[in-house]
Amino acid sequence: MDKSQKEEALCDAAKNGDTDRVKQLLEEGVNPSAACGILQMTPLHKAAGNGHHETVSALLAAGADVNAQDDTKSSPLHLAAWKGHHETVSALLTAGAGANVNRKDIWQETPLHPAAENGHHETVSALLAADADVNAQGRLQKTPLHLAAEKGHHETVSALLTAGADVNAQQGRLQKTPLHLAAWYGHHETVSALLAAGADVNVQDSERRTPLHLAAVKDHHDTVSALLTAGADVNVQDKWQRTPLYLAAEKGHHETVSALLAAGGDVNVQDKWQETPLHLAAENHETVSASLAAGADVNVQDKWQRTPLYPATENGHHETVSALLTAGADVNVQDRRGRSLLDLAADRGDHETVSAFLAAGADVDVQSEWQSIPLYLAAIRGHHETISALLAAGADVTVQDRQQRTALHLAAQKGHHETVSALLAAGADVNVQDKWQRPPLYLAAENGHHETVSALLAAGAGVNIHGRLQITPLHLAVYEGHHETVSVLLAAGADVNVQDSQGYTPLHYATDRHHSKCVEVLLQHKADKDKKTTPLHLAAEKGHPETVSALLTAGAAGADCADCIREACEGLCRAY
Missing domain, CATH: 1.25.40.20 (Ankyrin repeat-containing domain)
Structure with a gap:
């Protein structure tokens, strides 16, 4: 094998944890830090990411670069931390990775971020012991505590808090705290741990929503209860002036609505559009009933002057309609x-x-x-x-x-x-x-x-009734080519030769529009073929050969005139 083939072989052996093969290749002088593959990972990346502790030790002993970075700027420590291989993490830290424990990859994450996100408690402890920055911001400006709280890893959350994690750290643009994320996903134990550590229960994100808003909209009623017990403002309004009760009512979360009402939720507060929770609760009659029992105004109007009965009617919610009517809806x-x-x-x-x-x-x-x-x-x-x-x-x-x-x-x-x-x-x-x-x-x-x-x-x-421009129903049916309707009208006594204000008959209309079936029906009912400019002239001028043929068969006048022949020729040329 040539040099590049041996380097590829070393990477493969490291990936598979084939320590004997790794040692053999190293003895043959293969570079222990040679990069290979699409992401240019070293053998140490491969071994560390797969938790092959003995292979990692062999590579380190051969002088592998413990801080090498692949094309994503990830180090072997990033990969070992991501997978939770705490023995490998410890070995890497001991070998010098600790000096770069806070180095970030292209996603701006340190090794502590993926370890926290995946709840690798022992790995997190090892990294913290090596002075990992517990408040480093990564992708979307999330700290390790954000990631652990979002996934509900309460042991990891506790470890991070003990190490000094900022319990009220806010993401940059979104301004969400770890408590927002834990509340959104309903991680009750994590919420409790964050609250015990002093998390601000009424903190607002970029949409001015509190953790209570998020728990309410997702129907995590245990979390809602915990937040309320911790002093959450039940009537706090977001940027659209909607309270947690709005969001729960809109989704029909009956238990959550009941908890919020019991905590003093204002059932008649109006949002930016002057809607109340009752407007939004139309799809769930249990929520409607609870709101009415709590004193909801059944006839309150929003900015469009619609009462709660409007959305209930628009969406066909019969039980809700009945409940609102019983409650006195106008x-x-x-x-x-x-x-x-x-x-x-x-x-x-x-x-x-x-x-x-x-x-x-x-x-x-x-x-x-x-x-x-x-x-x-x-x-x-x-x-x-x-x-x-x-x-x-x-x-x-x-x-x-x-x-x-x-x-x-x-x-x-x-x-x-x-x-x-x-x-x-x-x-x-x-x-x-x-x-x-x-x-x-x-x-x-x-x-x-x-x-x-x-x-x-x-x-x-009136079958022959005249409208504007002296047009009759027969004119209209013929104009649109509805030959069945034409037959019905003629059978009822429609005047087949009736003229509009310009002197045109239904046959003129049929000819001009090239409705050959209508022409046939009209001719069968003795339509006059020779009124005004003859239908034959019109058919010829328009280039309608089928209509010309029908009119000629019926003996239409003008068939022998020069101008008609000229128009027919010109019309047919245009048609073809």
Whole structure:
């Protein structure tokens, strides 16, 4: 083997703890500190990281560099400490590593950091005895105490505290102390040890959250109790003015909420958005019940003028809705945009909540700032059961919004034919027009809802009613290419040759839009092929060969004129 091969062999032997092979290679003159591999580790790194004590001794005896650093600036001591090989750590310290016990790697960590993080108690003790800096800051400005507390290694925590660790050390930007981290993870024994050592129970991090905030949001109720017993401020507010009670209520942590309330948590304190814990507790009816029992204001409004009943309704929490109503929640309150609770329930199609609100006295025709009513929202969504409940409660089917649309307009536009039938049965005006002079039939025809069109026609909708620009439902259905709807309208007596304000017939529309199936249906119903500029001219100009063919087959006028032939040629060229 050449030199580099022997060095690789030495690294492999050291990694595997093959002491005899290591000694053999060393006797052959291989450099005991030769670096190898991607990270340029020495044989001592390999042996130390794997706790091969005899191999480490052999390498040290051969003069291996005890303070060598790999590409991550880690020394053999870093690796041995990380794995908790305390015999190896002691050997390295004795061999001179102690002089660099506080040397940092590229993550700014000393050997004490990984030893503390992994709870290697004996290793920590050995490093501390060698004068390791107990308060050195590493990655994210964490001290060894931060790391041990975060992982709940309470024996290691005690050792670090005994060695003089700063119990209230704060991370740089985050400003979290060891107590914050222990509380977040619910390490009860560690929390107790830190408190006994004088940890500030009300210290705030960069978000102004205390350890109690963190324990509450994670539902560590044993830790919450310990912090409260130690004097934690139960009503301290974070940067969003939220107390620990807010965070526990939002997550539905019932036991923690109860503990905080028992300790004097203010159930009506408002945050930055003027929300109370009751607003946030909507998903958990036990928490809601506890809050109400503690005196929560059931009708308090946030900055959007929403009461706690709003989030409960929006998320369909029926038990919470029932509890709030029983506690006296105002069922007719409206938010800043004029939306009522009945609007929210109707929009979701939550007929159970709709029925509960109606039974509690909700105004069935309450109008929002857009002058819409709950019936509109249910109609546009096609929530049939909700529609039935609203109609049974006397909802007015004739109410019009700012655009003069009724619920029937909205249901027809979306093609909810069951809803359309229910509204018609309740007395909806089938020919009522909106601000653009459109009756419900217009919207159904335009969107190709032929079942809805049939229902409206059966209820007396005017099949030839004219809107703006003298456009009829047939014009609209043809324009959009809804040939089934076209057939329904023609069967109901629609005028096949009706003209708009420009003199164009449905056949012109079909030709211009290249809806060949509509052309065929219209021609079958004797559509006039020769009105105004002929459909043949339009089809030729637009380059619609199928439509041209259908019109020629039907004997359209103008087939022999020069300009038509020219337009056909030009149009076909464009098409191809």
